Amino acid sequence: xxxxCCPNTSIRKIARSVHEAARDVxxxxxxxxxxxxxxxxxxxxxxxxxxxxxILKLDHSQATLNEVARQLNSRPRKTLNYETPAERFSQxxxxxx
Numbered sequence: 001x002x003x004x005c006c007p008n009t010s011i012r013k014i015a016r017s018v019h020e021a022a023r024d025v026x027x028x029x030x031x032x033x034x035x036x037x038x039x040x041x042x043x044x045x046x047x048x049x050x051x052x053x054x055i056l057k058l059d060h061s062q063a064t065l066n067e068v069a070r071q072l073n074s075r076p077r078k079t080l081n082y083e084t085p086a087e088r089f090s091q092x093x094x095x096x097x
Contacts, residue, residue, distance in 0.1 A: 052072075073085045
């Protein structure tokens with residue numbers, strides 16, 4: 001095999017990037033369940049932003065902003081055990097006072 005891949009050298013060198021240690025760290029992090037969950041949550045946020053952009057393209061009035069906020073806060077979230085953000089907020093306010 002050596003004769004075919006590098007006929008004019010006594011040894012075969014494989015270059016390693018100076019950034020390979022950082023890449024190794026990134027690979028280890030990407031394999032964790034926390035990273036997978038974080039990636040999923042970021043995707044959901046991006047989808048919400050896309051939804052907002054689609055809605056707000058039509059009208060930027062305060063009434064539209066209020067309606068969008070109401071719709072987003074009335075959507076159940078898996079991360080909140082299928083409660084809505086509004087319900088969770090109400091519970092946290094009630095428990096503090």
